[in-house]
Amino acid sequence: MENFVEASSQQQVEDFLKVAGRLLTVVHFYAPWAPQCTQMNDVMEELAKEHPQVTFVKLEAEAVPEVSEKYEISSVPTFLFFKRGERVDRLDGAHAPELTKKVQRLASSDAVPAGAKEHPQADLNERLKRLINAASCMVFMKGSPQEPRCGFSRQLVQILNDHGIQFSSFDILSDEEVRQGLKTYSNWPTYPQVYVNGELVGGLDIIKELVESKELTNTFPTAVTLEHRLKALINRTPVILFMKGNKEGAKCGFSRQILEILNSTGVDYDTFDILLDDEVRQGLKTYSNWPTYPQLYVKGELIGGLDIVKELKESGELQSVLKGES
Template identity: 45%
Template structure:
């Protein structure tokens, strides 16, 4: 058996080199980051173990995402770890985001089978896991991933294609409907991930696409959303994006809509006493600066909320304008901007961070 040093290729630096490598052989690509512990530790061990087992049947490439921006941009890599599974010739078979060891093992098995001309695939359990445990573990991991995906934005659309290029008429119709109603939403292209496409049907007990979720709960497909649009109550209210509890001067119900991006930002800034606008979430930061901010706040043992600005491009851009702060992360206390990582670090070093996080309570 070849050594891991011979099997795992870390020398690829351009898209052309990667294309040449996978021209004649299936290729698994692992994007990691030095600041992300799961990709440095657990997932590196899993990838190395799979490389040792399948190195004769597929190429294994390990890339530090931030050092290969051309490749990362071409393949839409914005999360670490990310795994690409490319068939011989370069066609994308699957893409996995996150530390999903059983999922990576299963996709690798399928990738090897795709290049084996019908040869039976062998079992590829995650490192340290027995074959009998791998199937339930994979199901549990997939359910966790789906739960995160459906809650990754207040309103989330799982569709064929993306909002700028829908790839079925029903996806196009629901995109147009949401646009008419000025509903902000995140989206996921289920054509890019067969595991999510199949798994979400079981998870939601809904067999067709598109699927719309609000606050992490399934709303339904295009027919359900059309019926909701026909109701007297605004679609924004029904999706939990607006408040219809106030009245106007005539006594009629008035709607305080939180669809305007400026109002949404102001609402988010005051959603919790302490809130961090970051890339990713506290358990899975997606940039080194966000990771450091989370660590500093956790050291102070102060509860804080967070918002993943990668899930909402409108909020990401508007908040920079409102705060006159061009970068992320951004920390707010009582709705007021404290600053970014440098400011938080200075407050920590001076011993003032805990008092700052206490906000107005400390002056009462």
């Protein structure tokens, strides 16, 4: 079903919102271990049959923590409703009747008159250009990197992963207009299609040739290592706390206590919820040689956990440490 799809990255979510244009897009933040989420996915599948003009997107909340953080997803299932790329409504919890009601109301208020052309060719070309340039390396394929839906797409993903190539993807089965339009736009009749810095590289055969000639890694951007990612996160703001939960709601007693102490200082700080990203959660322990959470960093340097922060508060040094003065 082409209007019932799964996203596996922030870029894919953004792409679906752009592609949906003025139509309604419903994003379900779910967890595979939660039976209520499975039930609501079944409800979404039925709604997708009833509303072919609406795009229904499944997104595993813990697999894409940056998206969950952006939209303040603290529990599953949660549904967000978008029009023209803007969020217009939200539903928390497994409430099938309420979900059905919201979809019917929002979809009916955005119906396209019969015979009306929703996207003239100029608009389609602009959309295609935006999608192609959405990442340094864009792959237009059947399915997702996690679940390719044709042998050629599966082979391509395997090659890119084996060579550490960082890429975003778009499922052409989710949008027939893009699927057909891109063939004409790029004068390339088959899929998958690979683009680097907005330029078409080609399909699977071309990628295989680049592998054989040892030119592949020179053509593509390489993946960001975990170490580089951790460095970037640690230096994202002058003061950052890696914790269970976030500023709005701690999910363990130690994190709650350290939030209270930091809030009492009046110093601005950011948080990162390690429960939403197991790679960061495990990697940071090794990177900083600090086995527990929370962990507080100032200007890229580890200060410590709750006990250290308590000691700094009692000695009167916390304020100056947070300001990077000592």
